Amino acid sequence: MSRAIVFDLDGTLVDSAADIHAAVTQMLTEFGKPPLTLARVTSFIGNGIPNLVRLVMRDSSIPEADENLAITRMMAYYAAHPADLSQPYPGVTDCLTRLQEAGIRLGVCTNKFRAPALQILEALDLMQYFDIVVGGDTLPVRKPDPAPLHHAFETLGGTSRMYVGDSEVDAETAQRTGIDFALFTQGYRKTPVDQLVTACSFDAFPHLPAIADRVMTVKAGSV
Numbered sequence: 001m002s003r004a005i006v007f008d009l010d011g012t013l014v015d016s017a018a019d020i021h022a023a024v025t026q027m028l029t030e031f032g033k034p035p036l037t038l039a040r041v042t043s044f045i046g047n048g049i050p051n052l053v054r055l056v057m058r059d060s061s062i063p064e065a066d067e068n069l070a071i072t073r074m075m076a077y078y079a080a081h082p083a084d085l086s087q088p089y090p091g092v093t094d095c096l097t098r099l100q101e102a103g104i105r106l107g108v109c110t111n112k113f114r115a116p117a118l119q120i121l122e123a124l125d126l127m128q129y130f131d132i133v134v135g136g137d138t139l140p141v142r143k144p145d146p147a148p149l150h151h152a153f154e155t156l157g158g159t160s161r162m163y164v165g166d167s168e169v170d171a172e173t174a175q176r177t178g179i180d181f182a183l184f185t186q187g188y189r190k191t192p193v194d195q196l197v198t199a200c201s202f203d204a205f206p207h208l209p210a211i212a213d214r215v216m217t218v219k220a221g222s223v
Contacts, residue, residue: 003216004158005099006149008165009110009117010045011187013092014124017042018085020049023078024056030073033060045188046167047143048111048136049075075113082116083123089186091205096129098209105156109149111136111169131156144172149179160216162199164208171196180215182208 010016017038025035036059044055053071056062062070099106106129110117114135121127132155136142139151153161163174166187174181180199183189193201199215202208 001160001217002105002158003103003160003162004105004107004153004156005162005164005212006107006109006152006156008163008167008170009108009112009120011166011189012089012164012170012184013108013126014086014088014120016083016086016120017045017188019078019081019083020045020052022081022085023074024052026077027053027070027074028056028060031060031062031066031070033062036060042188043190046111046169049078049113075116079116079119082119086120086124088124088126089184089205093126095205095208096126099212100129102209102213104212105158106130107132107134107152107156109134109143109152109163109173111142113137144169144176146173146177149173149177153177153179162212162216168196171198182212182215 007013021038021041024041028035044052050071053074054067057070108130112135114133114137117133117135132152134148134152139147141147149163161179162182163179164182164184166184167189168191171181175197183193183196183198183201185193185201185203200211202211
């Protein structure tokens with residue numbers, strides 16, 4: 001049995017909200033607007049930076065005509081500071097090591113643009129674990145469209161597959177792709193766990209290898 005697991009990035013592997021908040025704050029400052037709270041900005045994470053910027057603009061009464069300028073200003077700051085405050089969630093590195101040593105091929109599928117995603121993975125010494133990184137700009141569409149996740153798994157192969165994420169977008173993407181979904185419950189999700197379609201859920205990364213082994217073995221046995 002060959003196995004592959006693809007992970008979301010923000011709110012799943014990495015707690016990146018503080019760096020995103022800092023970039024949003026800088027952008028708002030340049031527009032002469034007061035900062036939003038970390039919790040408010042975190043609630044906008046999940047559908048990529050352009051969507052996040054649109055939500056921030058709406059919250060801060062910035063005219064729609066300034067959208068391209070706002071995205072450019074935020075991305076300029078974020079590109080220079082992608083991982084100043086971000087950290088992998090506890091246990092992520094050990095979990096990835098265990099999965100890799102078990103022969104499982106690993107990838108990332110995120111709505112973050114691919115360039116800053118690679119910067120973060122490199123800065124946090126996580127890139128070594130992944131055979132593919134699919135960003136929000138890798139294809140013409142992004143999650144929850146199933147194409148990015150299909151693309152990741154087509155590269156990784158594997159007869160038994162799982163997607164790991166933290167959000168409503170991730171759950172919908174997995175469902176539309178026909179892939180088992182493992183929900184990390186400590187990320188940026190807004191919906192109660194029992195309202196999402198999942199194969200399993202976990203609240204700490206040390207638990208994931210055993211859970212993945214059980215779910216993926218059962219799945220392979222039913223094929």
